[in-house]
Amino acid sequence: MTKTFLHRARASLLALAGCALVALGGCAAGPNPTDPLEPFNREVSKLNEHVDAVVLKPAATLYRENVPALARTGVSNFFGNLSDGWSSVNSLLQFKLQNAAEDWMRFSFNSVFGFAGVLDIASEMNIERHREDFGQTLGRWGVPAGPYIVLPLLGPSTLRDTVALPVDWQGDPLYHITPSTPRDSLYGLRLVDVRANLLRAGDVLEGAALDKYSFTRDAYLQKRRADIFEGGFRKEDPNDGSDGGDGSDAGNGSVADPGAAPAAGAKPSP
Amino acid sequence: MNRRFLGRMAAVFLALAVTGAGLPSLALAADEAPDVMIKRLSEETLGAIKSDKSIKSGDLDRIIELVDSKIMPNVNFQRMTAAAVGPAWRQATPEQRKRLQDEFKILLVRTYSGALQQVNDQTISIKPLRMAPEDKEVVVRTEVRGRGDPIQLDYRMEKTPGEGAGWKIYNLNVLGVWLVETYRSQFAQEINAKGVDGLIAALAERNKTNSKKG
Numbered sequence: 112m113t114k115t116f117l118h119r120a121r122a123s124l125l126a127l128a129g130c131a132l133v134a135l136g137g138c139a140a141g142p143n144p145t146d147p148l149e150p151f152n153r154e155v156s157k158l159n160e161h162v163d164a165v166v167l168k169p170a171a172t173l174y175r176e177n178v179p180a181l182a183r184t185g186v187s188n189f190f191g192n193l194s195d196g197w198s199s200v201n202s203l204l205q206f207k208l209q210n211a212a213e214d215w216m217r218f219s220f221n222s223v224f225g226f227a228g229v230l231d232i233a234s235e236m237n238i239e240r241h242r243e244d245f246g247q248t249l250g251r252w253g254v255p256a257g258p259y260i261v262l263p264l265l266g267p268s269t270l271r272d273t274v275a276l277p278v279d280w281q282g283d284p285l286y287h288i289t290p291s292t293p294r295d296s297l298y299g300l301r302l303v304d305v306r307a308n309l310l311r312a313g314d315v316l317e318g319a320a321l322d323k324y325s326f327t328r329d330a331y332l333q334k335r336r337a338d339i340f341e342g343g344f345r346k347e348d349p350n351d352g353s354d355g356g357d358g359s360d361a362g363n364g365s366v367a368d369p370g371a372a373p374a375a376g377a378k379p380s381p
Numbered sequence: 382m383n384r385r386f387l388g389r390m391a392a393v394f395l396a397l398a399v400t401g402a403g404l405p406s407l408a409l410a411a412d413e414a415p416d417v418m419i420k421r422l423s424e425e426t427l428g429a430i431k432s433d434k435s436i437k438s439g440d441l442d443r444i445i446e447l448v449d450s451k452i453m454p455n456v457n458f459q460r461m462t463a464a465a466v467g468p469a470w471r472q473a474t475p476e477q478r479k480r481l482q483d484e485f486k487i488l489l490v491r492t493y494s495g496a497l498q499q500v501n502d503q504t505i506s507i508k509p510l511r512m513a514p515e516d517k518e519v520v521v522r523t524e525v526r527g528r529g530d531p532i533q534l535d536y537r538m539e540k541t542p543g544e545g546a547g548w549k550i551y552n553l554n555v556l557g558v559w560l561v562e563t564y565r566s567q568f569a570q571e572i573n574a575k576g577v578d579g580l581i582a583a584l585a586e587r588n589k590t591n592s593k594k595g
Contacts, residue, residue, distance in 0.1 A: 184528075240530060242385075266384050305384050311499060312390040318591045319492040321567045321583055329566045330558045334386050337533075337557025 145259060146328060152261040156324050159266060163306075168313075171306035185229040187308065190301045192221045192228025194242070197282035201243035205251045210241040242338075245279050246272035250339035259328055267331040389532060389556050415538045415548045416510040418455075419521045423505040426451060430500045444494040457539060457549040458486060464551070465564040466580070469572050477577050484584035485564075491591050503527035505534075516540075519548075532556060 143149055175183070199214035217233035217240060225232045234240070249271050250256065257270025268276075280286045285301070288294040320326035413421070429451070430436050435443045462482045463470045473481065508522040517540045525532040535554035541547060553560045571580040 242530070267386070309384060311496075315492060315496050316390060318495060318587075318594070319488070321587055322570055325566055325570060326563060329563045330390070331386060333559065333562065334557040341557075 145332065147258045148260060152259060152328070153324055155261040155263055156327075158263060159261065162264065167302070167306050168310070170303050171310055174303050175307045175310060183304070183307065186300065186304050188221070188225070188231040189228045190304060191231070191240075192218060192225070193284050195221070195240060196284070197279070198241060198243040200282060201245060201248045202241060204248045205243065207241070207243075210243070213238050214241055214243075244272075244275065245282070246275035246335075247339050249275055250335070256332070256335065259332060267327060269332070269335065272335070386556075389530065413546050413548070414510070415512070415519050415536075416507050416521045418546045418548055419523060419536055419538075420505070420507045422452075422455060423507075423523065427500065427503065427505065430497060431502075436498070441491075441494055441498065444497050445490055448490050448494055448497070453486070453490075454545055455548075455550060457541070457551040458482060460539070460551045461485075461561055464561045466568055466572070466577075467565055469577050469580075473577050477581065480581050481577070481584070484581060484588060487588045488584055488591070491588065501527070506531075 146152065195214050195218040199211050199218060202208075202211035202214055217238050220233045220236070220238070221228045221231060224230070246269075254271050256272070260268050260270060260273055262268050262273060265276075285294060285297050288297070316323065316326065426447075429447060430444075433443065433447075436447070459482060462478075462485050465485065466473070466481060470478065470481075503525050504527070506524045506526060508524070510519065510521060512519045519538050521536045521538060523534045523536070525534055533554070533556055536550050537552035537554070537559075538548045538550050541549045551561075568580055571583045575582070
C-alpha cells in the first residue's frame with residue numbers, strides 16, 4: 112500500500128517537474144528551436160566579450176604589433192601541427208581514409224623536417240589539411256548536435272561538441288605536459304596566437320552583423336553542419352543555399368521563427 | 382575549435398567581394414558557362430586589387446567603388462534581398478523594398494570591401510562544375526588559397542539569358558555559411574521586434590556606425 116503511494120507520489124512529482132521544465136522551457140526558450148538556451152547563451156556571450164575586450168584582444172594586438180611576422184607564423188605552424196595529429200585520428204574514426212593519411216603525412220613531415228612543426232613543409236608540398244575534431248566525428252556517426260551552447264571563455268559550441276571536448280583535450284599533446292607552468296604558458300601562447308589570427312575577422316564581424324550574437328550563432332551552426340557533411344554528403348546537404356524561387360514565398364522559416372531559417376527543412380540533427 | 386571557426390571569417394568577406402568583377406558587356410556572342418564566368422570575374426577582381434596602389438594602401442572608398450562598379454552588375458541583388466527579408470517582403474511597399482535593397486547593399490559592400498583590403502597573394506581555384514545543360518540554377522564551388530587554410534567559397538547562380546554574362550549570383554557561401562540564410566535570421570529578428578521599418582532603421586544605423594569607424 113505504502114509502496115504504491117510512494118510510486119504514485121514520485122510519478123506525480125516527476126510529472127510536475129516535467130511540466131515545470133516544459134513551462135520554464137517555454138518561457139525561457141522563446142520562439143527559437145535551435146537555441147533553447149538563448150538567454151543563458153546571451154549572458155555568457157556578454158561575459159566572453161568582456162573578457163575578450165579587457166584581456167585577450169589587447170594581448171593579441173600587442174602580440175601582433177611587437178612580434179615579427181615570421182615568428183608569429185612559426186608559432187601558428189607549431190600549434191597547427193599539433194592539431195594535425197589529432198585531426199588524422201578523427202578522420203580515421205570517420206573512415207575518411209585519404210584525409211587521415213594526408214593529415215598524418217603533414218604531422219610526420221612537419222614534426223621531423225619542420226623542426227617540430229615550426230616550419231610548415233607539408234603545405235609547401237601541397238598536402239592538404241583537413242581539420243577534424245571529436246565533435247565532428249560524433250556528428251558523422253549520427254549524433255545530433257543538440258542545443259547551441261556558448262561556453263564561458265571557450266565560445267560557441269553545441270551540446271554534442273561540449274561533450275566531445277574532454278576527448279579533444281585528451282588528444283591535445285599540450286594537455287599531457289606534466290609540469291603545469293610550461294603547459295600553461297603554452298596554452299596562453301596558443302590562445303594569443305589564435306586570437307591574433309582572428310583580429311581582422313572580429314572587426315569584419317562587427318561591421319557585418321546587425322546582432323553579433325545571432326550572427327555568430329547561425330554562422331557557427333551552419334559551418335559545423337558543413338564541416339560534418341563535407342565531401343560525398345554535399346549533394347544531400349539541405350543547407351544548399353537555395354531559397355525556393357524569388358524568396359518572397361520563403362517557405363522556410365516564418366518571421367516569428369528566426370533561428371529555424373538556417374535549419375529549415377533540415378533534419379533536426381546536425 | 383570555436384574561436385578558430387570564427388576566425389577564418391577573416392577572408393570570409395574578402396571572398397565575398399570577389400564575387401565577380403568584370404566588364405559587364407564584353408562582346409561575347411554566347412552566354413558564358415557559369416564557372417568560366419566566375420573564374421574570369423575572380424581573376425579580374427583580384428588582379429585589379431593587387432595592381433591598384435591606392436587600394437593596397439588602404440583606400441576603402443576606392444575599394445567600394447571597385448565593388449560597386451565591377452561586382453554588382455553580376456549579382457541579382459533584388460532576389461538576394463527578398464530572400465533575406467523573407468515573407469515580409471511581400472507585404473513591403475515598393476518604397477520600403479527600395480530602401481531595404483539600398484541599405485543592405487551598402488552594408489554588404491562596405492563590410493566586404495573591408496575584407497578585400499587584406500588581399501595580397503591569394504589565388505582562386507575553381508572546382509569542376511556539376512550541372513546538366515538545361516539547369517537554370519547552379520552552384521559554382523571555388524576555393525581561395527593563400528596563407529593559411531584554403532577558404533571554401535561557393536556561388537549559387539541563376540541563368541539570366543541575354544543579361545550581363547548570362548548568369549547572376551544570388552547567394553554566396555563562405556566556409557560553409559550561406560549569406561542569405563544568415564541574414565534572413567538577422568532580419569527576421571528585427572522584423573519581429575519592430576517591423577520592416579524597424580529593420581530599415583537598424584540597417585541604416587549599422588551603416589552609419591560603420592562609416593564613422595572609417
